[in-house]
Amino acid sequence: MAPRIVIFSCQWAPHYALQSLYRRGRRGEGDGVRVLTACVGRIGEDVVLEAFRLGTAGVAVLSCLPGHCRHGLDQERFHARVTTLRAIIETLGIPADRLLVGAFHPHEGEQLAECLEKFVTGIGTAAGVER
Amino acid sequence: LGQHVPIELDFQLGFGGGRIAVDNRQKTGHARIFAAGDAVRGPDSVIWAMADGQRTALGVHASISGETVAPPDWTRTDYDRSTALRGGIVKAARRKVPHIPIARRRSSFAEVEARYREKDAIAEASRCLQCGICCECGACVAACGEARAIDHAGTAATLTLPLLAAGRTDAAEPVAAGVGHLLFDCSAPDAAAVLDRLRDDAHTALQARRRTITGVPGVHVYLCTCNDSVHHRDIVEPLAAEVRTLPGVVDATIINAACQQGGGETLAAGLIAGEHGRILLAACLCCPLEILCGSCTHQRARAKGFLFAREGIPLHLVETLNLRDEVLNQGGLDRDAALRLARRSLASGVARALSGVAVATNTATAAGDVTERLLPGDSMPARRDDRPSPLPLPGCAITPADIDAELCRGCGTCVRNCPQEAIDLQPRLSGIPVARVAPALCTLCGRCLAVCPTGAPNAPFAGHRQIRESLLAGFPGERP
Numbered sequence: 001m002a003p004r005i006v007i008f009s010c011q012w013a014p015h016y017a018l019q020s021l022y023r024r025g026r027r028g029e030g031d032g033v034r035v036l037t038a039c040v041g042r043i044g045e046d047v048v049l050e051a052f053r054l055g056t057a058g059v060a061v062l063s064c065l066p067g068h069c070r071h072g073l074d075q076e077r078f079h080a081r082v083t084t085l086r087a088i089i090e091t092l093g094i095p096a097d098r099l100l101v102g103a104f105h106p107h108e109g110e111q112l113a114e115c116l117e118k119f120v121t122g123i124g125t126a127a128g129v130e131r
Numbered sequence: 132l133g134q135h136v137p138i139e140l141d142f143q144l145g146f147g148g149g150r151i152a153v154d155n156r157q158k159t160g161h162a163r164i165f166a167a168g169d170a171v172r173g174p175d176s177v178i179w180a181m182a183d184g185q186r187t188a189l190g191v192h193a194s195i196s197g198e199t200v201a202p203p204d205w206t207r208t209d210y211d212r213s214t215a216l217r218g219g220i221v222k223a224a225r226r227k228v229p230h231i232p233i234a235r236r237r238s239s240f241a242e243v244e245a246r247y248r249e250k251d252a253i254a255e256a257s258r259c260l261q262c263g264i265c266c267e268c269g270a271c272v273a274a275c276g277e278a279r280a281i282d283h284a285g286t287a288a289t290l291t292l293p294l295l296a297a298g299r300t301d302a303a304e305p306v307a308a309g310v311g312h313l314l315f316d317c318s319a320p321d322a323a324a325v326l327d328r329l330r331d332d333a334h335t336a337l338q339a340r341r342r343t344i345t346g347v348p349g350v351h352v353y354l355c356t357c358n359d360s361v362h363h364r365d366i367v368e369p370l371a372a373e374v375r376t377l378p379g380v381v382d383a384t385i386i387n388a389a390c391q392q393g394g395g396e397t398l399a400a401g402l403i404a405g406e407h408g409r410i411l412l413a414a415c416l417c418c419p420l421e422i423l424c425g426s427c428t429h430q431r432a433r434a435k436g437f438l439f440a441r442e443g444i445p446l447h448l449v450e451t452l453n454l455r456d457e458v459l460n461q462g463g464l465d466r467d468a469a470l471r472l473a474r475r476s477l478a479s480g481v482a483r484a485l486s487g488v489a490v491a492t493n494t495a496t497a498a499g500d501v502t503e504r505l506l507p508g509d510s511m512p513a514r515r516d517d518r519p520s521p522l523p524l525p526g527c528a529i530t531p532a533d534i535d536a537e538l539c540r541g542c543g544t545c546v547r548n549c550p551q552e553a554i555d556l557q558p559r560l561s562g563i564p565v566a567r568v569a570p571a572l573c574t575l576c577g578r579c580l581a582v583c584p585t586g587a588p589n590a591p592f593a594g595h596r597q598i599r600e601s602l603l604a605g606f607p608g609e610r611p
Contacts, residue, residue: 006602012417016479033605037598041581047598054606068457074581106457107475 005032005058005120006051010040010075014062016106021113032060032120039063041074045085052094058123060100060116068105075103098123156190157183165190181270203273223258226251340443344402349381350484351407352477353398354454355389355414357430361459363469370473377478379485381407389414390430395437399444411484412438413454413477419446450484452476532573532580532594534566538587541565545579545588554579 009015015036033056037043040063051059061078069075079101086096100119104112145152145160150171157165167183169175185202193199229245236243247255267283275281352374354367361367371383381401388394389412401407412419416431419439438444458464458473534545534554541564546554553573556564566579566587579588586595 006605008598019483033602035598035601035605037601038577039581042577042595042598044586044595046586047595047602050599051602054602071577071581074578077581105472107472107479 004056005060005116005123006056007032007034007060007062007116008040008043008047009034009036009062010064011036011038013064013068013106013108014102014104014112017104017109017112018062019109021109032116039069039071039074040078041069041071041076043078045081045088048085048099049088049092052089052092052098058098058100058119060102060119062102062104062112065103065105155186156193157187158190158194163194165194223254225258226255340440341445342403342443344408344445344448345405347405347408348379349407350379350409350411350450350481351381351401352383352411352413352481353389354383354385355394355412356385356387357415357455357459358388361455362462363459363464363466363473366466366470366473367459369470370477373474374477374481377481380481388430389416390433390437392437392441395434395442398438399442402444402448403442409448409450409484411450411452411477411480413452413480415453415455416451417453419449419451450480452480454480532568532577532588532590534568534579535587535589536565538585539565540585540587542584544582544584548578548582550576550578 009018018034035047040061043061048059048061063069063075063078066076066079082099082101086099089099090096100115102112102115104115143159143161144164144166150173151159151166153159153166153171157167157171159166165187167187168180171183172179189200189202226247228247230243231241231245235241246252269283272281272283352371354371354374356364356367367385371385374380374383384397386394386397389398398410398412402410412434414434416434419435438449439446454473454476457476458469461469461472464472536559541556541559543556543564543566545566546556553569554566555569557567559565568579568588577590577594580586580590580594588594589596
């Protein structure tokens with residue numbers, strides 16, 4: 001059975017936020033797969049589509065907030081791809097709200113958990129969330 | 132503030148010519164109000180704004196204390212400006228910008244000023260004396276302060292740069308292990324190979340300098356104020372007081388600059404003396420790795436160099452927190468919000484330091500590169516793997532990005548975006564060029580990976596291949 005969701009997370013702010021959740025024993029992503037990358041700017045459309053091809057129900061891409069990217073404008077480069085990406089997955093018959101794009105500060109573990117829980121729940125009820 | 136002059140406000144400032152009138156100490160008509168900048172002299176350069184600022188400071192000081200302080204004399208007497216203009220300087224008149232004929236102007240909206248022709252543009256650019264590089268004012272010497280990094284004497288010198296190298300490939304005789312002094316020509320044809328060898332040697336020497344720390348469990352927190360230049364400087368003392376009360380924190384110390392040699396010595400002293408087992412450096416450093424990525428500034432590189440290379444502190448004993456950029460320099464936050472945010476960031480940093488879970492260390496561990504694998508709950512993890520780490524010295528990159536020639540379509544996007552200018556395009560038989568990375572220049576920042584439309588570049592623990600493999604690892608049965 002394919003994992004319910006795949007989380008692509010940059011290794012900076014959202015990773016800190018996820019770590020703070022783990023330390024408290026809380027996991028917000030259900031039975032998801034987490035892929036850590038140096039920056040979400042390196043997440044191409046191909047790997048997101050690959051995740052859907054592998055059968056995951058939803059893909060979350062978590063980045064730092066605009067202006068906080070350690071790699072200059074790389075994070076914004078991914079966000080520039082989101083519109084195209086959503087159009088592609090809709091063309092493939094996958095609801096666009098199966099893709100969550102979120103940006104978090106390192107201390108926003110609770111908000112991140114809440115967002116992921118809504119996302120997972122939303123997949124179940126065909127109602128996505130966006131942050 | 133700004134160029135707009137508040138004539139409608141009657142503060143008895145005194146106006147003249149639509150601007151605020153001031154005396155030679157920038158004092159306005161009001162005894163306690165001083166003015167400077169564009170509101171006084173009209174739109175002008177930042178040089179004059181700084182000069183106004185200096186006069187204003189002296190005027191305010193005199194007004195408050197009654198003491199008249201003479202302005203510092205920046206005039207250089209030991210430097211003959213005329214020598215800089217001797218030799219090879221040909222006097223040339225400014226090239227006239229061509230204009231379209233008046234007859235054409237009457238019947239069109241075309242730009243009156245046409246462009247220079249190529250040869251005129253080159254000739255005009257050649258008139259530049261590059262005088263803007265340094266105006267010899269000497270202000271940078273004073274601004275640099277205790278670091279004394281600027282030698283303004285301007286005398287030519289040949290420097291022998293110390294490297295942490297134990298040998299060189301082309302040396303007639305092996306250099307004794309330890310700190311060597313080598314001159315290295317980066318433009319040599321075999322520069323990359325020699326650099327690789329030097330880095331290997333440097334790594335060996337660096338490992339030899341690594342200290343064995345046997346400190347007691349506990350974290351010492353250092354809060355760096357970036358030479359007192361941070362926006363929320365006033366919250367640092369209360370933060371330090373609060374941090375001292377956190378469980379596991381031995382002490383909290385405010386330091387002026389972690390990127391100065393003295394800062395590095397301060398950070399290392401407690402660890403070396405065994406007073407504590409780890410430190411949390413809340414400065415501008417994002418990670419405690421010995422690599423420089425696209426976000427590394429000169430200050431961050433210096434801080435890493437002093438702490439890890441000069442003082443020999445093991446990486447896994449240092450947790451870092453970029454408090455400067457995340458909180459202290461966030462001018463948009465009010466004081467209370469900054470304090471709240473800083474508390475949470477520091478609490479998170481202390482927890483990471485205590486548990487030994489560091490983002491960057493984890494990343495490197497995933498690549499099998501780090502000598503210490505840290506487990507949550509380990510207050511003092513043991514060294515478990517003695518394999519030499521391929522992580523490079525500050526300022527170097529040992530494993531550069533590489534380009535998959537099959538995927539590269541020669542668009543040049545990576546060339547234009549590489550901050551190190553490490554990528555160029557090489558011709559191919561097909562006529563479509565292929566990108567090539569110069570290993571000696573690549574700092575592994577990964578910018579090329581982010582911008583490439585075809586996913587051709589790859590880099591250790593940061594590339595598309597690694598991302599895809601990590602994804603497939605979560606799907607049992609799938610193979611790359």
